[in-house]
Structures are given as C-alpha cells and as structure tokens.
Amino acid sequence: MRGVDPRLAVIPERLKRVSRIAVFCSGKGGVGKTLLASLAALIAARR
Known part of the structure; x- marks a missing residue:
C-alpha cells in the first residue's frame, strides 16, 4: 500500500494566498x- 503524497500537504498553504x-x-x-x-x-x- 502506498502512502499519502507529501506534496498534498503544500496545497492548503498555497490556497491561503488565493x-x-x-x-x-x-x-x-x-x-x-x-x-x-x-x-x-x-x-x-x-501587478
């Protein structure tokens, strides 16, 4: 079984800036x- 992709943890932090x-x-x-x-x-x- 594969683990969770560690890149997914970055997504919520980046979305905070949107x-x-x-x-x-x-x-x-x-x-x-x-x-x-x-x-x-x-x-x-x-801009």
Missing part, C-alpha cells in the same frame, strides 16, 4: 480560453 478566482469558459472549443487565461495571469502577476 484571493480571487477568474473563470474563462465557453461551450465551443477553439475560442481562445487558454490565451485569455494565460494573458490574465501574466497581467495579474505584474
């Missing part, structure tokens, strides 16, 4: 969701 969540969704593929999400992350990181 203050906002942005969701980019569409019912259709190929509309640029990944591009928008990555650009939003870059802009937020620079």
Whole structure:
C-alpha cells in the first residue's frame, strides 16, 4: 500500500494566498480560453 503524497500537504498553504478566482469558459472549443487565461495571469502577476 502506498502512502499519502507529501506534496498534498503544500496545497492548503498555497490556497491561503488565493484571493480571487477568474473563470474563462465557453461551450465551443477553439475560442481562445487558454490565451485569455494565460494573458490574465501574466497581467495579474505584474501587478
């Protein structure tokens, strides 16, 4: 039997720093969701 992954202990600490969540969704593929999400992350990181 395998033990619990030690990386799981880090998750709650990292989530404490999360203050906002942005969701980019569409019912259709190929509309640029990944591009928008990555650009939003870059802009937020620079602020």
